[in-house]
Amino acid sequence: MPSYSPALTAALAAIDEDAFVRRADGTLVAQSSSQQIIADLINRLDLQPGMTVLEIGTGTGYSTALLAHLAGAEGHIVSVDVVTELVERARTLLPAHGYPNTTILRADGVQGAPEHGPFDRIIAWATAPHLPAAWITQLAFEGMIVAPIALAPVSKSGIGTRIRLTGDTNPHVDQLFPAGFVEMHGQELDQWLIPPYGIDVACRDDTGRACWLSGPWLRSPEQYLQGQHLLDNLATDRREVSGPLEQGEPAADFRAWLFATQPDGLTTAALGDPIWRIGHAHPTGAALTDTRTATSTITTGDPDAADVLTTWANTWRQAGCPGLAHLQPHLTAFHDGWTLHATSGPEARRP
Ligand SMILES: C[S@@+](CC[C@H](N)C(=O)[O-])C[C@H]1O[C@@H](n2cnc3c(N)ncnc32)[C@H](O)[C@@H]1O
Known part of the structure; x- marks a missing residue:
């Protein structure tokens, strides 16, 4: 098992994953991520007791339960999803499993949850085409975001990022890591074969x-x-x-x-x-x-x-077969947020 913080290890042991990812008839909720992927992203978030967190993509509610466990009774998780049925399910499940410190909303996560911020942490389980301005507006000073963001203007180019807001109001990326998630969509999907954005x-x-x-x-x-x-x-x-x-x-x-x-x-x-x-x-x-x-x-x-x-x-x-570990990320501001780019150091050049 990969090594996680002691608090996350305890949360993983305390929460019954099946209670969230399985329906009453035993079938799996389609919108579940693997426990390892969920734990990897949460581990990067450095979530401390008492923090307020925005989660984008409630899905089964399992990740919400882990976040709520880590934030503790003094903390709060605001979690949004575009699928009404999942929102209603999580609203019932989370308090029933000991997590009343959660607010579940049906909303498009690209807009954040302006009425509920500022947030110490933001975490997303779907790939954003860029870093939305709303997330930075709603992020507290010294806040942190863990989210997959498109690295190129093509579908399926999502890369995991950790973004910090320090000193000034400009966010910067301090980690890139592999993360393959569905592209964010403002409405519930009626099919899964064609990605919801970036298709020409x-x-x-x-x-x-x-x-x-x-x-x-x-x-x-x-x-x-x-x-x-x-x-x-x-x-x-x-x-x-x-x-x-x-x-x-x-x-x-x-x-x-x-x-x-x-x-x-x-x-x-x-x-x-x-x-x-x-x-x-x-x-x-x-x-x-x-x-x-x-x-x-x-x-x-x-x-x-x-x-x-x-x-x-x-x-x-x-160029030495550079991969994610060799890329230097940059954020470029535009009217509605920041686009993610990366270069692979001095030897990087357009082929
Ligand atoms: C991989 S799944 C959820 C993973 C979740 N943490 C879990 O395992 O329980 C991604 C979720 O993001 C939701 N989603 C996609 N685009 C969204 C958006 N724009 N706003 C809010 N939720 C979104 C989907 O409906 C889906 O439930």
Whole structure:
């Protein structure tokens, strides 16, 4: 078992996970994260007794119970979710299991919970497209946020971040870590196959499976049509080639580096199978590798798309195969918050 703070270890031992993640008939609530993922994020939060916490994504209420245990009777957890049924369920379950120090609201977490702040801590279980201004407005001095945030303007680029507000009003990121969560959505989802934001072109194949592309290069009406054509070709006229990585090379590091460097034509995709892909695409060709190993790539059209992906992999190797641990995060202000970026040090360059 990974090592957590003594208080979190005690909370994990004290709370019956099944009481939250299972319904009365024994089935699992769909919106559950694994105990290890929940504990990893909470462990980073440095939550102390008496603190007020905003949680975004109540889900089963299990994480809410852990937070409420750590904050203690003097502390308070305000937890929001967009799914009414989950909100009502958690409102009943939490006091019944000894956590009256919780307020559960149906709300879009991107707005925070302005009536209930300021918060000493904010934690989110869904990926935000950027750091919302509302979270910083509602964060107390010397507060801390642990949340997955998109590292690139493509779907599935969420990276775990720990953000602090110290000295001035500018937030800064002091940790990056792997964290794969669903993208935040303002309404309850009626399907799970196509991510709720960042998708530029999408379709269903003959058997109803979802195919989509996400890439900044697709974001004009003309390019949208080209993207649709490309997606058709990826369904009907495609080849599988090996690479760009060799077996055993760290695919997660390559992926994080691509999100950080954001090379031209960076595209994420799903092509009807349960895995999602990353690679290079342009109007007349695409090469999209599986994100788990990056050792197998689907291509269509111009062969130069696969060459570009190979060049990216070679540039990454020449830079020493940097991954999350080598990236320096930055936040850039815009009118409604901050976007997350990262560079991989002096050797980082656009491939
Ligand atoms: C991974 S699940 C919950 C994990 C939770 N901590 C647990 O295991 O019990 C993510 C939750 O975030 C919620 N969610 C997604 N987007 C949201 C948003 N914009 N505001 C509030 N909740 C959101 C989803 O409805 C879902 O319940």
